[in-house]
Amino acid sequence: MPAQTTSKTNAKTNSGRFFEDYKIGDVIEHAVPRTVAEGERALYHALYPARHALYSSDEFAANCGLEGSPIDDLIAFHVIFGKTVPDISLNAVANLGYAEGRWLKPVYPGDTLRSVSEVIGLKQNSNGKSGVVWVRTRGFDQMGETVLEYVRWVMVRKGNLDAPAPETVIPELKSALAAGDLSIPETLTFADYEFTQAGEPHRWGDYEVGEKIDHVDGVTVEEAEHMMATRLWQNTAKVHFDATFRPDGQRLIYGGHVISMARALSFNGLANAQMIVGLNGGAHANPCFSGDTIRAWSEVLDKAETDIPGVGAIRLRMVAVKHGAPEFALKGDDGKYLPEVMLDLDYWALMPV
Numbered sequence: 001m002p003a004q005t006t007s008k009t010n011a012k013t014n015s016g017r018f019f020e021d022y023k024i025g026d027v028i029e030h031a032v033p034r035t036v037a038e039g040e041r042a043l044y045h046a047l048y049p050a051r052h053a054l055y056s057s058d059e060f061a062a063n064c065g066l067e068g069s070p071i072d073d074l075i076a077f078h079v080i081f082g083k084t085v086p087d088i089s090l091n092a093v094a095n096l097g098y099a100e101g102r103w104l105k106p107v108y109p110g111d112t113l114r115s116v117s118e119v120i121g122l123k124q125n126s127n128g129k130s131g132v133v134w135v136r137t138r139g140f141d142q143m144g145e146t147v148l149e150y151v152r153w154v155m156v157r158k159g160n161l162d163a164p165a166p167e168t169v170i171p172e173l174k175s176a177l178a179a180g181d182l183s184i185p186e187t188l189t190f191a192d193y194e195f196t197q198a199g200e201p202h203r204w205g206d207y208e209v210g211e212k213i214d215h216v217d218g219v220t221v222e223e224a225e226h227m228m229a230t231r232l233w234q235n236t237a238k239v240h241f242d243a244t245f246r247p248d249g250q251r252l253i254y255g256g257h258v259i260s261m262a263r264a265l266s267f268n269g270l271a272n273a274q275m276i277v278g279l280n281g282g283a284h285a286n287p288c289f290s291g292d293t294i295r296a297w298s299e300v301l302d303k304a305e306t307d308i309p310g311v312g313a314i315r316l317r318m319v320a321v322k323h324g325a326p327e328f329a330l331k332g333d334d335g336k337y338l339p340e341v342m343l344d345l346d347y348w349a350l351m352p353v
Contacts, residue, residue: 014086014090015090015091016086016087016090016091016238017087017088017090017091017156018091018156018157018158018159018160019122019124019130019131019133019156019157019158019159019163020158020159020160020163020166021159022119022122022133022156022166023119023122023166024119024120024121024122024166024167024169025118025119026118026119027116027117027118028084028087028088028116028117028118028119028135029114029116030083030084030086030087030114030115030116030117031083031086032083032234033083033112033113033114034079034082034083034112034113034114034234035110035111035112035113036071036075036076036079036107036109036110036111036112036113037109037110038109040071040075040109040232041055041069041071041072041075041109043228043232044072044074044075044260047225047228047229047232047257047260048260048261048263048264049217049219049264049265049267050072050260050263050264050267051199051264051267051271052072052198052267052271052273052274053194053197053198053199053271053274054066054069054070054274054275055069055070055071055072055073056069057069057197060194060197060198063192063193063194064188064189064190064193064274065185065187065188065189066106066185066187066188067108067187068108070106070107070108071106071107071108071109071111073103073275073276073277074256074259074260074263074276075107076103076107076113076139076147076148077101077148077150077256078229078232078233078235078256078260079113079139079233080113080115080137080139080147080148081115081137081152081233081235081256082233082234082235083113083114083115083139083234084115084117084135084137085234085235085236085237086236087117088117088133088135088154088156089154089156089237090236090237090238091156091157091159091238092154092155092156092157092237092238092239093130093155093156093157093239094154094155094239094252094284094287095152095154095255095284096132096152096153096154096155096283096284097152097153097281097282097283097284098150098151098152098279098281098282098345099150099151099152099173099174099279099280099281100136100149100150100151100173100174100177100279100280101148101149101150101151101278101279101280101347102148102149102150102177102181102182102183102277102278102279103147103148103183103275103276103277103278104145104146104147104148104149104183105141105145105146105147105183105185106147106185107141107147111141111142111147112141112142113139113140113141113147114139114140115137115138115139115140116137116138116140117135117136117137117138118135118136119133119134119135120134120135120136120151120169120171121133121134121153121169121170121171122134122166122167122168122169123168123169123170124158124165124166124168125155128158128161128165129157129158129161130155130156130157130158131155131156131158131165131166132153132154132155132156133153133154133156134151134152134153134170134171135151135152135153135154136149136150136151137149137150137151137152150279151171151173174280175280175281176280176281176302176315176346177278177280177348179304179305179306179313179348181278182277182278182306182313182348183277184277184306184307184308184311184350188275188308188311188350189308189310189311190310190311190352190353191309191310193272193310193352195272195352198271198272198274199267199271200269200271200272202269202270202271202272203272203351203352203353204272204303204312204314204351204352204353205312205353207300207303207314207351208300209300209301209302209303210299210300211299211300212297212298212299212300212328213266213269213270213297213298213299213300214269214297214327214328215265215266215267215268215269215270215295215296215297215298216268216269217265217268217295218265218293218294218295218323219261219265219293219294220291220292220293220294221253221257221261221288221289221290221291221292221293221294222290223251223290225257226240226251226253226254226257226290227240227241227251229254229256229257229260230254230257233256235254235256237254239251239252240252240253240254250289250290251289251290252287252288252289253287253288253289253290253292255284255288255343257288258284258288258294258320258342258343259282259320259343259345261294261296261320262294262296262318262319262320262343262345263276263318265294265295265296266296266298266316266318269298270298270316270349272351272352273314273316273349273350273351274349274350274351275349275350276347276348276349277313277348277349277350278313278315278347278348279345279346279347279348280315280346280347280348281345281346282343282344282345282346282347283337283343283344283345284342284343285337285341285342285343285344286337286339286340286341286342287342288320288322288342292322292323292342293322293323294320294321294322294323294342295320295321295322295323295325296318296319296320296321297319297321297327297328298316298317298318298319299316299317299319299328300314300315300316301315301316301317301346302314302315303315305353306350310352310353311350311351311352311353312350312351312352312353313348313349313350313351314348314349314350314351315346315347315348316346316347316348316349317344317345317346318343318344318345318346318347319341319343319344319345320341320342320343320345321340321341321342322340322342324340325338325340325341326338326340329341330344
């Protein structure tokens with residue numbers, strides 16, 4: 001009787017999608033719904049110096065008309081984003097940008113989140129080795145209600161370099177959300193807002209369009225904290241986990257880690273920009289690596305009244321830079337981001353008038 005041999009295959013494992021695997025109109029239901037709990041908040045505050053009062057105190061949030069303190073807006077973003085990684089960006093070169101992001105409903109401890117994405121754009125790069133994929137992702141809670149939606153585009157490697165290039169489709173996206181596009185919790189009120197508890201006295205009316213704010217503080221990124229964040233939100237992109245995946249042998253710091261760090265640093269000067277409700281655009285301009293020190297500054301791009309008395313919307317550009325970057329500098333004479341700029345994020349937040 002001949003000896004039995006066992007062949008080793010990858011038939012049952014997921015090697016991730018490559019650029020040629022995407023088709024316009026594909027709808028992808030991402031695996032593994034996630035129930036978020038209070039521990040998520042505690043770990044988030046351990047990873048980042050987050051201090052916005054609405055996400056720290058049930059009492060403060062209840063005083064603002066909510067049922068309690070929601071899970072931080074960016075926790076919801078990271079959880080929903082992380083669900084998409086195995087299907088969208090496992091073989092990514094880099095995440096490139098965001099648009100049309102809307103937080104539609106607060107997420108509370110005990111809510112279960114899941115994600116669904118639709119492919120809305122494709123463009124092969126001129127080198128023929130990779131391409132850009134645009135997806136619109138929606139995050140749903142256990143009631144089937146949408147809590148968050150956004151568009152992102154990501155550069156993905158080709159698995160078969162001989163695969164023909166798809167027809168180029170670049171989606172038309174809004175350059176910015178209008179104030180009327182924003183979703184504001186119906187019960188939200190800042191009528192009895194406690195500025196002392198929030199940490200700063202500055203109201204919506206105290207900020208001027210064009211004003212720039214240096215958030216002063218800096219935090220040096222540690223490898224262990226970054227790896228904890230990527231595991232927490234199940235972001236399994238190879239560039240974040242596997243040091244052999246990049247030619248320079250360095251793990252790329254997860255872009256969401258930079259976003260959350262910059263947002264936490266922005267508390268100093270924007271403590272009353274409580275709720276993020278819109279994401280107009282964003283770019284991970286240059287890579288961040290362990291050992292880099294992140295600093296942040298913001299620019300007021302716009303202001304708008306809302307339908308809720310006492311609640312104003314403020315549009316902010318949040319820029320994360322490496323230590324030593326020129327003050328308030330963003331791009332060079334050639335129109336390209338300066339090498340010290342890691343993040344350029346354009347978002348709407350809610351603030352007491």
